[in-house]
Amino acid sequence: MHMKRWLNYVVVLLIYFAAVPCGYAAEGKIDWKALEDQAVALLSDYIKIDTTNPPGNEIRAAQFLKAIFDREGIEARIIESARDRANIYARLKGNGSKKAIILMHHMDVVPAEAKLWKEPPFSGAIKDGAIWGRGSLDNKGPGIFQLMTLLALKRQNVQLKGDVIFLGTADEEAGGALGAGFLLDKHPELFKDVGVVLNEGGGIRVGEDGRARLYSVRVAEKVPLWLKLTATGSPGHGASPGDNQAVVKLIGALSRISSYQSPIRVVPEVQKYYADIASSEPAERRSHYLDLRKALQDPAFAVEFLKDPRRGNVLRNTIAITGIKGSDKVNVIPAFATAELDIRLLAGEEPKAFIEQLRKLISDESIKIEVMLSRAAATATPNPEAMKVITEFAQAHDPGATIISQLGGGFTDCHFFHVKSIPCLGFLPQRSTAGSESLVHGVDERVTIERLRSAVQAMYEIVSKLAAE
DSSP states (O other): OOOOOOOHHHHHHHHHHHHSSBBBBBTTTHHHHHHHHHHHHHHHHHHSSSSTTTTOOOOHHHHHHHHHHHTOOOOOEEEEEEEEEEEEEEEEEOOOOEOOOOOOOOBBBBOOOGGGGOTTTSSSSSETTTSTTTTTTTTTHHHHHHHHHHHHHTTTTTOSSSOEEEEHHHHHHSSTTTHHHHHHHHOOOGGGGGGEEEESSEEEOOOTSOEEEEEEEEEOOOEEEEEEEEOOOEEEETOOSSOOOOHHHHHHHHHHHTTTOOOOOOOOOHHHHHHHHGGGGHHHHHHHHTTHHTTSSSSSHHHHTTSSSSHHHSOEEEEEEEEEESSTTTEEEEEEEEEEEEEEOOOOOHHHHHHHHHHHHHHHHTSSEEEEOOOOOOOOOHHHHHHHHHHHHHHHHSOOOEEEEEEEEEEOTHHHHHHTOOOOEEEEOOOOOOOHHHTTTTTTTTEHHHHHHHHHHHOOOOOOHHHOO
């Protein structure tokens, strides 16, 4: 019955696409309204496919996207990495005179607590000028405007110099081992001629007046290190606590960890970011931002500067205690107590060395440390051409906006490309405000239709310059 329902869904989907406007006018010019209307409809349907990770079930999303590519005559394949886990790879061929471009997004989403939402998180509701649902911002919305770029290039029969590749990955929200990591490890031939990957991580920040103030391009990321601590003690009855309690040991270790802060280190990417924005800052800050390393040696400036935790987070290694577990019963003293740590290391830091530092900090050899996720330190390979095209786009559409390179506090699938020395830039030309960014992974995640429409045109323009000129 499950397979029958899915086949019925595909049939309905194909009938639906046959009725959607093609997205280009008779005289050969793109009918942007038709293309953007199609993007809105597609995103609504894409959100309805629940790809919460775990368990992921990205194969359903991959089948949804492949049906679109098949209808458009674009070569596409689904690459499974595990049961019900899959990635999609579609490719428009160029003449080979330029390297290929990858437009990448991830198909999985984080969990959503439906009872807290105004609209069901997998409804894809179109309401109040927005498309609602988990993944509308992170990362199905970008997947749709990347998709529309390939459709428009194909429909217009644009003569490409470089291939344009659409890549939808699985498992990014859980580390990417079954997604980008799997593909680069098991199918390296798919990426041998890639010149640049455009992925999530940066974009266009607009102010309250609607004007673009900042174009941010993520060129490097902190390295994730997820650890599990396990304390062991003597189990027993809650009425007779002894001296050897696992929970007490664990609390002691966590207390030492929570009171610790790694030393400040200004990596080159962060120094460049502040130097880039210095001209837009008040006069009294400009000299400090031009040489942040020197400025932070002034205790008064350092205290004021680090009041904003977002600044401190890119200047030091961070440790977040994200989970604690003891007994399942209130009257039972457990034999084991565990805690999970989400650690983000600055570029260049070695995970093994940091774990050894953590052992000394905990100062309790009985506490077991297990690695849940660890990635090797990697630096991004630059791509001057892509940065030039993004800069030219900004100058043409948003004169006066500042273009900056930044270090990301989170991690994305770009890491797997950094390791292979394939340039991967965190930049998608979508406009956002500070308020909308807080919706990522949050309640009532939604993207405005205006923002989606704008991104459809912007993505097409940038990719056309990179692949066809």
